[in-house]
Amino acid sequence: MTSEIRVMTPGDIPAGMRLKEIAGWNQTVGDWRRFLRASPAGCFVAEWGGQIAGTVTTIIYQDRFAWIGMVLVDPEFRGRGIGTALLVKAIDYLDNRAIPCLKLDATPQGRRIYERLGFRSEYGIERQSLKRDIFADIRGCREEKNLEFHSVLDMDREVFGADRSLLLKSLANGCPELVVTAHSGASLGGYALGRKGSQADHLGPWVASDAEAARETLENFLRRSQRETVFVDVPKGSRWASALLAGKGFQFSRTLTRMYRGENSHPGRLDRLCAILGPEFG
Numbered sequence: 001m002t003s004e005i006r007v008m009t010p011g012d013i014p015a016g017m018r019l020k021e022i023a024g025w026n027q028t029v030g031d032w033r034r035f036l037r038a039s040p041a042g043c044f045v046a047e048w049g050g051q052i053a054g055t056v057t058t059i060i061y062q063d064r065f066a067w068i069g070m071v072l073v074d075p076e077f078r079g080r081g082i083g084t085a086l087l088v089k090a091i092d093y094l095d096n097r098a099i100p101c102l103k104l105d106a107t108p109q110g111r112r113i114y115e116r117l118g119f120r121s122e123y124g125i126e127r128q129s130l131k132r133d134i135f136a137d138i139r140g141c142r143e144e145k146n147l148e149f150h151s152v153l154d155m156d157r158e159v160f161g162a163d164r165s166l167l168l169k170s171l172a173n174g175c176p177e178l179v180v181t182a183h184s185g186a187s188l189g190g191y192a193l194g195r196k197g198s199q200a201d202h203l204g205p206w207v208a209s210d211a212e213a214a215r216e217t218l219e220n221f222l223r224r225s226q227r228e229t230v231f232v233d234v235p236k237g238s239r240w241a242s243a244l245l246a247g248k249g250f251q252f253s254r255t256l257t258r259m260y261r262g263e264n265s266h267p268g269r270l271d272r273l274c275a276i277l278g279p280e281f282g
């Protein structure tokens with residue numbers, strides 16, 4: 001028997017949720033909806049004997065590069081080539097659209113599959129997590145103005161390497177209280193957004209042009225978040241994030257590897273990046 005791969009639909013979201021629960025991941029139904037809205041023809045499921053055995057998602061960012069995420073296979077069906085077949089399907093889909101660069105953040109489990117399919121390492125990423133007593137004191141936090149969000153989108157375009165305004169607007173609408181900004185003189189010095197995941201609040205993207213903006217955005221975010229657990233994914237070359245997070249009690253949780261296939265012509269600005277949005281989005 002072999003797996004059959006078809007386009008994912010909203011009706012497959014419960015099956016996707018089941019697979020991500022088994023993997024212990026933090027995504028919600030809202031995240032799956034984001035993938036399907038961003039890429040209705042570019043997310044796939046693998047069926048084995050009529051049962052959904054695996055998933056993969058793709059998002060194309062401005063025809064510059066695409067992100068592959070949610071590569072998940074039911075543990076009962078692993079080691080039969082389903083993960084590889086899903087990846088090959090995603091690559092074909094994106095190659096047919098002439099996307100010059102494919103990117104993803106690999107777990108150690110997925111990395112060998114990606115290397116065999118021509119992905120190369122760009123840099124390491126560390127998942128850090130905070131466990132704390134709940135406190136919800138948002139006094140002293142400014143409400144973010146719409147005007148400022150345009151500056152966030154501008155800065156994000158430069159730091160991420162492509163426009164992802166629709167995605168960031170969807171995050172901000174989903175969790176307006178987790179949008180924080182810092183000023184550097186008259187201009188925007190940094191920003192952070194977040195998502196309420198199934199296990200934890202997820203901080204990211206988190207971007208700053210100087211150390212003070214990095215500190216201010218982190219502190220405001222942690223004040224706004226009302227969860228006992230907070231996750232964040234930090235590039236190893238990040239200038240300020242690790243020391244600031246250690247100071248707040250974050251601890252190392254696991255490693256990921258950012259990988260690319262093709263010409264990585266829009267790598268963004270690692271010098272300003274404190275945390276990625278998440279491995280499934282970039």
Ligand SMILES: CC(C)(COP(=O)(O)OP(=O)(O)OC[C@H]1O[C@@H](n2cnc3c(N)ncnc32)[C@H](O)[C@@H]1OP(=O)(O)O)[C@@H](O)C(=O)NCCC(=O)NCCS
Pocket residue numbers: 023070071072073074077078079080081082083084085105106107108109110111112113
């Ligand atoms: C990573 C993951 C998606 C792989 O799925 P999978 O269906 O087992 O992947 P494949 O079967 O294609 O490949 C797995 C291994 O089986 C081998 N394999 C593939 N087809 C095979 C077959 N017919 N017979 C025997 N072995 C086979 C592959 O060579 C591969 O070997 P490796 O361990 O040396 O890399 C799965 O382990 C998973 O869901 N992990 C948890 C979530 C995760 O980490 N996802 C990756 C996110 S980046």
